[in-house]
Amino acid sequence: MNKMTKIALLTSSLFFANSVVAQAAPVKIAVLMYGMKAEFVQLMEKAAKEHPAVKSGDVQLTMYDGRYDPMVQNNQAETAIQTHADAIIINPMDYEANIDVVTMANEAKIPVIVTNARLNTYKMTSEVVSDDVLGGYLEAKSVLKKMNCKGNVVIIEGPKGGSGEIQRGHGNDKAIAECVAGNIKVLERKTANWSRAEALPLMENWLQKHKGQINGVIAQNDEMALGAIEAIKSANLNVKDFAIAGVDGVSDAIRAVQAGEMVSILQDAHAQMQGSIDVALHAVKGDSYQPQSDIWKQYAGQMNWDGGEAKRYSVPWTEVTPQNAAQLLDARK
Incomplete structure (x- = not known):
């Protein structure tokens, strides 16, 4: 070579x-x-x-x-x-x-x-x-089904301006609109920024302001639904007297579903x-x-x-x- x-x-x-x-x-x-x-x-x-x-x-x-x-x-x-x-x-x-x-x-x-x-x-x-519109629709539908489309709900929203808050909100509204007009009243609607810690005092305030009037909680994610559940328990109320739902399928929410306290729509x-x-x-x-x-x-x-x-x-x-x-x-x- x-x-x-x-x-x-x-x-x-x-x-x-x-x-x-x-x-x-x-x-x-x-x-x-x-x-x-x-x-x-x-x-x-x-x-x-x-x-x-x-x-x-x-x-x-x-x-x-x-x-x-x-x-x-x-x-x-x-x-x-x-x-x-x-x-x-x-x-x-x-x-x-x-x-x-x-x-x-x-x-x-x-x-x-x-x-x-x-x-x-x-x-x-x-x-x-x-599809967040569908997710918001499914969670709201579960709450309204338990309420037989009659009563008062509060909606805990995601961060304002995020697609989750906008689109799940559209889904929430669509489900409410399917009930007979006037049978469902939205008492409050406010953001807790996806946060369990922020949802807790928000729900505590609403429970005080609307004593005995809240029948359902539509939370646009599970963390906020769990914060609402904590507030209800802190007020010595029976969680099972409320219709509560969230979105995501986080672990604590799955356990709450097992306990019969809420519905969760799992996002994969x-x-x-x-x-x-x-x-x-x-x-x-x-x-x-x-x-x-x-x-x-x-x-x-x-x-x-x-x-x-x-x-x-x-x-x-x-x-x-x-x-x-x-x-x-x-x-x-």
Whole structure:
């Protein structure tokens, strides 16, 4: 073998080795969560870390805590772009203000997937969400069914301006409108910002202001429903005398369902996040990418992969019942 042949082989080997290294580089995905305090968001974070591509090292995740501030999320999107994220997943705080994240990602030619909450734009790569109008409708319907469409309700809302508050509110109103006009009265309607701690004093005040008049509590998430339950118990009232519902299927709410204290409509945090990662990976890698999460089999026929090209993936809702509660809790161990 002459000198020139050896040099050519060495050069070829180095090129091949560099190509392998380049191919092995993990896909960098920035995940912008609106906040990290609530259990539901923590379930999403857990699901992200358990995605097969993350566990294998094929994906490098960077999780951002938006601290319940849309401007913080917008700034974090700038950071993700500057640090050369290959894709961005955002769980947005604000329906309007966080459109900037989509705009910035599009300008940087970075795929952006919206998950859990929604944005007032269709310029994202895709969204993996649940139908919040339907979720709000289902929870309100359960409350009104227990009340036989007669009596007084209070509505504890999510953060004003968020898609959850807007769309679940539409669903609440739709269910109320289906009762005979005038048979249901909404005594109070106010935000507790998804917070159990904020819902407790709010409900305490309403119980004092409307003594003996509140029959139902429509809380736009489980944490706020649980805060209302604490307030009712603190007032030495029987929780089972009230019709109460929330949305999310957090662990304490599932236990409250088992105790007969409330209804919860489960929003699948695992499916929303793992689905978002699969869609993001398809956007980065192209049609050769095949989804790795088990959620596509779980929801086959209800939510299909569609080649990773769908503009919107709608994760189904599941009502938590005494029959499925234990199984749902066991899945989180």
